[in-house]
Amino acid sequence: MDSATLSARLLAWYARRRRDLPWRRDVNPYRVWISEVMLQQTRVEAVRPFYERWLARFPDVAALAVAEEEEVLRYWAGLGYYRRARMLHAAARRVVAAGGELPRSRAGWRELPGVGEYTSAAIASIAFGEAVPVVDGNVKRLAARFLALELAADDRALHRKAEEWAGQLVVAAPAPGDLNQALMELGATVCTPRAADCEHCPLVGACASTGGDPLARPLPTRRPRWREVRLEHRLARRDGRVLLVQCRESGWTPGLWEPPRLAVGEDRSGLIPLGTVRHVISRHRIEATAFLDPGWDGSGGVDPERVPLSGLGRKLLGLLDRA
DNA sequence: TACACGTGGAG
DNA sequence: TCTCCAAGTGT
Numbered sequence: 001m002d003s004a005t006l007s008a009r010l011l012a013w014y015a016r017r018r019r020d021l022p023w024r025r026d027v028n029p030y031r032v033w034i035s036e037v038m039l040q041q042t043r044v045e046a047v048r049p050f051y052e053r054w055l056a057r058f059p060d061v062a063a064l065a066v067a068e069e070e071e072v073l074r075y076w077a078g079l080g081y082y083r084r085a086r087m088l089h090a091a092a093r094r095v096v097a098a099g100g101e102l103p104r105s106r107a108g109w110r111e112l113p114g115v116g117e118y119t120s121a122a123i124a125s126i127a128f129g130e131a132v133p134v135v136d137g138n139v140k141r142l143a144a145r146f147l148a149l150e151l152a153a154d155d156r157a158l159h160r161k162a163e164e165w166a167g168q169l170v171v172a173a174p175a176p177g178d179l180n181q182a183l184m185e186l187g188a189t190v191c192t193p194r195a196a197d198c199e200h201c202p203l204v205g206a207c208a209s210t211g212g213d214p215l216a217r218p219l220p221t222r223r224p225r226w227r228e229v230r231l232e233h234r235l236a237r238r239d240g241r242v243l244l245v246q247c248r249e250s251g252w253t254p255g256l257w258e259p260p261r262l263a264v265g266e267d268r269s270g271l272i273p274l275g276t277v278r279h280v281i282s283r284h285r286i287e288a289t290a291f292l293d294p295g296w297d298g299s300g301g302v303d304p305e306r307v308p309l310s311g312l313g314r315k316l317l318g319l320l321d322r323a
Numbered sequence: 324t325a326c327a328c329g330t331g332g333a334g
Numbered sequence: 335t336c337t338c339c340a341a342g343t344g345t
Contacts, residue, residue, distance in 0.1 A: 078329090
């Protein structure tokens with residue numbers, strides 16, 4: 001089956017089955033940009049509320065550029081991969097400093113911090129109709145199954161094959177942005193990692209995995225080993241304020257806030273064990289024990305509503321509320 | 324280049 | 335409970 005036919009099938013399926021998502025209403029380059037960055041390695045359902053709040057507070061690139069980083073991070077807190085927010089903010093400031101016009105081409109977008117190979121192609125195709133393929137996890141999975149490629153998800157060879165395959169489809173499509181979104185939508189809803197609903201797939205028959213075992217591809221990747229980490233934190237509260245410190249630039253969640261860690265060997269006399277929380281960051285499994293410091297003099301106190309809390313910080317403060 | 328970077332949902 | 339992994343990017 002030729003690319004034009006496949007593209008037409010995908011577009012027809014997409015027109016019928018596309019989900020109603022906030023960033024698919026009132027499409028403009030800024031909104032597409034925000035949605036694409038939020039969606040990096042993040043599920044649609046997780047993004048939805050963050051996107052709505054963000055757009056209400058930062059409706060355009062100018063509003064984002066003039067905001068303080070602390071507030072930007074507060075609107076991102078809970079979404080994860082916080083570097084995305086800081087790069088988004090830096091990019092907005094750069095755009096505004098250069099006159100306020102957002103780029104109109106893939107190459108222009110690619111120069112902005114936080115906008116890589118995938119995101120530049122997504123924005124250029126969706127917001128400007130540029131016929132460039134997107135290669136995300138969905139497209140790679142679809143390509144592996146459609147072309148019956150015995151390659152692992154993290155294999156660069158699969159990335160190249162997927163780009164080539166999607167490239168043929170997107171140049172054959174009258175609406176490149178919709179074609180790209182159709183591929184990703186298909187991967188997210190019909191041809192998922194753990195299920196393949198071939199009955200409802202517009203590519204059934206043309207796909208090399210039809211009647212076979214689509215779930216066998218792409219091949220499994222090797223996982224990095226978990227690292228167990230034990231931490232101890234000092235918690236204190238006084239007059240509605242709590243003891244918080246800002247995470248270092250070199251840490252897991254730079255710029256975010258959490259209760260300070262107890263150094264190894266630090267004096268624990270006078271501290272009361274509050275409990276333990278578990279938290280996962282990247283490949284680290286953290287077990288954090290909280291100690292209440294009833295003698296805190298209030299110095300360094302922060303209103304927890306006013307700063308972006310790390311996930312671990314949020315869990316630790318939860319122990320404080322129950323104490 | 325391999326690795327670091329978050330979080331939460333699904334099975 | 336546990337593993338996998340989601341519309342990636344930067345170093």
